[in-house]
Amino acid sequence: MKNDFQVIVIGCGVVGASIARELSRFDVKVAILEKEADVSFGTSKANSGIIHAGFHSTKGTLMARFVVPGNRKFDRLCDELEFPFERRGELMVAFDDNELRILQTYYKMGLDNKVPYMDLIGKERVLEMEPNVNPEVEGALYAPTAGIICPYEYCFSLTSNAQENGVELFLNKKVTWIGKQGNGKFEIETEDGSRFTSDYIVNAAGLYSDEIAKYVGITNFRIVPRKGEEYLLDRRVGKLIHRVIFPCPTSTSKGMLVIPTVDGPVMVGPTARDIEDKDDWATTRDGLKEVFTHAQRMVPSVKTSDIITSFVGLRPAAVGNNGDFIIGTTTVPGFINAAGIQSPGLTASPAIAEHIREVINKEGLRMELKPHFNPKRRRVASKVRHMLENRQYSQYGEIVKKDKTYSKLVCRCENVTEAEIVEAIRDGHTTLDGIKFATRAGTGRCQAGFCTTRVMEILHKETGIPFEQITKKGKGSEIAPYPIKKGGVE
Amino acid sequence: MTKNVDALIIGGGPAGLAAAISLKKNGIDNILIVEREDCLGGILLQCIHNGFGLHRFKEELTGPEYAEKYIEMLEGTTIETMTNTCAIEIVNEENSKTVYLMSEKSGLIEAKTKVVILAMGCRERNRGNIAIPGTRPAGVMTAGLAQKLVNRYGYMPGKEVVILGSGDIGLIMARRMTWEGAKVKAVVELQPYPGGLNRNIAQCLNDYNIPLYLSHTITAIRGNSRITEVDIAPINEYKEPKKEDTFTLKCDSLLLSVGLLPENELSQLAGVNLDRVTGGPLIDTNYMTNISGVFACGNVLHVHDLVDWVSEESEAAGKAAADYIRNQTIQKNKIAVRVGNLVRYALPTVLEPGKPGILSLRVIAPAENTTLYVKADDEIIYKKGHKKIFPSEMQRIEIKEVPQKAKMIHVYLE
Structure with a gap:
């Protein structure tokens, strides 16, 4: 059956x-x-x-x-x-005696859970590992097995x-x-x-x-959504930090963190607020303030002017x-x-x-x-991209000779080629957000200002989905729902 | 594949085209224009409204018509153009540059050139840059993307439109969407004055009774699949929204026209120093950046409001690049240009003594009954009264001769 x-x-x-x-x-x-x-x-x-x-x-x-x-x-x-x-490691940083005591507690919890290679480290070592951490740091709990x-x-x-x-x-x-x-x-x-x-x-x-x-x-x-707002910074800001930086936690959350991402840009967040509405995916002015106040305490050079995008996650917390x-x-x-x-x-x-x-x-x-x-x-196409990122131009040139779709740059902020877009579509990603998450096209500083129509063209060519039915994230989220040629908007 | 040229121009929009033609006129033959889209013309191609070319050609043209004028000038010349080609890196070497190009037709190309002209234009600031609170539904996009969808693809992104920001593209799109049957409910501007040209306020908003809310901002976006409504609030003197006066408008699209940024990632990668105010490269009077042989013009240098000035500037850059190719001239004496009262920036940031100079500048805020001065030390070398002057209008002023012994040029409004 x-x-x-x-x-x-x-x-x-x-x-x-x-x-x-x-x-x-x-x-x-x-x-x-x-x-x-x-x-x-x-x-x-x-x-x-x-x-x-x-x-x-x-x-x-x-x-x-x-x-x-x-x-x-x-x-x-x-x-x-x-x-x-990448196993970058994480640091829970303390700024006063009280927080230093909290580190002790978590160190013991780590031992109970059999977390390997943890270490309580002093100010100098923290700053040596992470020079952009607030110099007022007093110490940290370091766990090298954490990853991103x-x-x-x-x-x-x-x-x-x-x-x-x-x-x-x-x-x-x-x-x-x-x-x-x-x-x-x-x-x-x-x-x-x-x-x-x-x-x-x-x-x-x-x-x-x-x-x-x-x-x-x-x-x-019962599941209560615990809302978390996150803010992504421009990759131009550079590698402010190498490891994940945690504050000492509160009762509801691990706190606002400064997080390196595998794609390069630094992320700050998330907030933690229990809400009722499972459809509340909205970032807020207060959330932004809260995230940056906390993040700047740990890494002072994190700035709101470097935000390229923001988003909300809803943690499914059980009651x-x-x-x-x-x-x-x-x-x-x-x-x-x-x-x-x-x-x-x-x-x-x-x-x-x-x-x-x-x-x-x-x-x-x-x-x-x-x-x-x-x-x-x-996976082929996304592996090839790394050649371009590592400036292995002659090697890349050889691949391009065989397949021209590798030489058509679709997203230039993140150097995504048509080959990758096609691979993602054939992998089953048929919305703009799906393709974005699968390839990074549109995640960069222009936030899809330039590549949206190009990706739509490729999606249309590959799947036959009419242009007006192409969506951002599923039915009801059409990008350009009204064709002008066919009579236009009523 | 390898290539060898005298001048390589990155970008086939109005700046790149004008620079190429000027190089040619000034005796350089081996020129290559690379363009990442499938045809030349740049952003002009989606600007199907008129009003282009009033200064340059003394006639009123549409964007594509204006581009066509320059594309026609290329015909029969030795200027080579490559479309669907992206410059991915510029490597500076002692007497030449290598530019790596990715071309759909020819694959990866290593192009050696004596001169690089940066003419990549600008991009729009987007939602992320201004961190509007709320959800992330479909229907929120930059005005330029909406313009492309409507004018080049023939699809409307929505029927009930709110526009945030009163930049020129937003104003033009307010009218364009209205013409296609959409209802534009509001144009919302954070500043107490419009961001676009006055003529666009009159022709695109007032003529269609589209309300413009100055000193207002959008405080929430709602809707999960598609945008359903926005909250609009007036702001106080600290630019904070006044909660009690917030109102809600239903809409199915929100277009953003909140500023343009010169697109200089490629320049930065090559080591070009940028100006913090304009976002464009720091240049000398020959439009040359800190890297010898790398020039910049058009919107990649600073955002213009009229394409006519882009063309004029780019022709000057092309001429200077031609001189450089022939003589490898490097400017020695430079006089720093400083901006003072109410002037946001002036370009270039240096002038050459004993020579004529052109300064492009913008004011910080609108002003009335005021005078724009340029002083060389204590000597006034330019002076012009303005009944009204707006940040949206770039000023271009000509200085007949920069005094030989001047130590500093000072530009200010009084």
Whole structure:
């Protein structure tokens, strides 16, 4: 039967994608249902991109259980999937005696969680490592195993590798109803009227995981969006910092950070405010002020005039569970939660995925490793770009001779060629935001002022989507919805 | 592939075209223009309104017509043009430069040249630069992108429009969108005076009863897929929005016309020093940057309001570049130009003693019944009264002869 699967994963953020990819190693029939027009379009795309060392999590929580093992898996994942990942290390900085005592607490929490190679370091060493940190710094907790990553590229690479290994991805499929058939199978209906059936459901629906759980009668938790505003600075500002710089935390948040990104530009944020509206993706004047006040205390040369863009992320914080992750079996047999995965969810995602696979296995789904599992992600065009960035012109010239699409620069702020745009489209990214996240076209200082129409042309040529139906991020977000030639605007 | 030329011009818009023709007129034959788009003309191609060429050709042309005049001048000359070609790096060597080009047709090209003319133009400031609070829906774009979509592709980005910023492109688009049946609900300007030319306020807003809100700003953007509404608030003297007077307008698009920035990433990479005020390269009276043999003209140097002045400036730069190719002249005596009261900038920032000079400048804020002075030390060498003077209008003033012994030139308004 069509649309019948052994496991259906609801939600394709980093958690859903990690689980799907983990399952794709086995001979299991898996599908992912994603409500947005592209994967990672919810919480994941706005993640700060930090692979935490693990000293922030309290002993005994699921967060603490999964964060360090998750961290350890990234070297191999990066090797297989070729997403950008660098172990830069993180510094929690202290500016007075009280904060120095807080460092001690976190050092001990790190030891409890078995965070390796941590060190409490003094002022001189901090400034030697990070000369742009406020010279009034008194000391820091240093954890070299922390890393930085591009969160949506991580999600894209997991999804596309899972697909290569047989997982089916369904986009624009918002789940609106879940029932049980007589044979014990779940039946899922989506907004567009499609129907799916499966033996198991993994609820990785992020902000909406409480609503998905309600469809099967589970009401013991609620997700409250914890809003975080982030601000990205021009790459011109340069490498202000090499490592992730944390303040000493407050009770609700790890605090406002100064974050190096794998793409180069520095990011500052995020705020942490519990809100009610799951659709509140708006940055605010107050948020901007708050972020920069805090960031400037740690790195004084961070300036608002260097902002090139800003965005909001909504962390899916669980209520009714002390804010911890909600992972594992439920009162409904076959319905498995991977919910309430807020920070350090990105770091923990590979370990959570492995755990969920074990849970499904224990619940009775027999699975064998696939003999022909291909752990490698196929990518060509974006690798070639690095040649251009490293000024290996003669090598690049050779590639261009073979394929002219490498010589057509589409986005000149970030040097993205037509070859990369085409690769992303063929990978399944068919919105301007999806292509932007997959290739970086439009992320630079002109913020797509010049490349928008070029990308639209290529998208039209590749997919046949009419120009007026090309969207920013799915239906309802058309860029230029009214053709003038065909009668114009009424 | 390699290439060898005397002059390589980066950008085939009005500045690049005028510089090339001037180089040719001044005896240089081996000239290459590289243009990243598929045809020459630059931003003029999407400016289908008229009003171009009044000074230069004494007739009223559209943007494409103005570009065509220059493109026609290329015909039959030895000037080579390469479209779909992007300059990716300029490397400065002792007696020449190497420019790496990426061309759709010919692949990667290493071009050696005696002279580089920077004519890359400018780009628009965008939402990120001004950090408007709110969501990030479709329908928010720069006025220039909207202009391209409407005029070159034939698609309207929306039907109910709000425009933030009163720069010329925004004003032109207010009229253009109205002509295509859209309702332009407001043009919102942070400053107490408009950012664009007065003639555009009259012809694009007043003629169509489009309200202009001066000293106002947008404090929120709403809508998740598509923009649905904006909050508009008057600002106080500290440029903070007055919450109590905020009002909301429904709209399906928000166009931004909040300023232009010379596009100098390539120049910076090559080591060209930039002026903090204009965002363009620091030049001498020969339009030469701190790198010998690298010249700059047009909007990459400073943002102009009239293309006619771009052409004139670029012709002068082309002539100077031709002289440089022949004689390798390097200007020795320079007199610094300083700006004073109410003058935002003046270009070039140095003048040559004993020679005539042209200064381009803008004032900081509108002023009435005022006089623009240029002094060489204590001697007045230029003086002109203005009933009204606006920041949106670039002033170009000619100095007949810069005094031989002057130590400093001072430009100010009184």
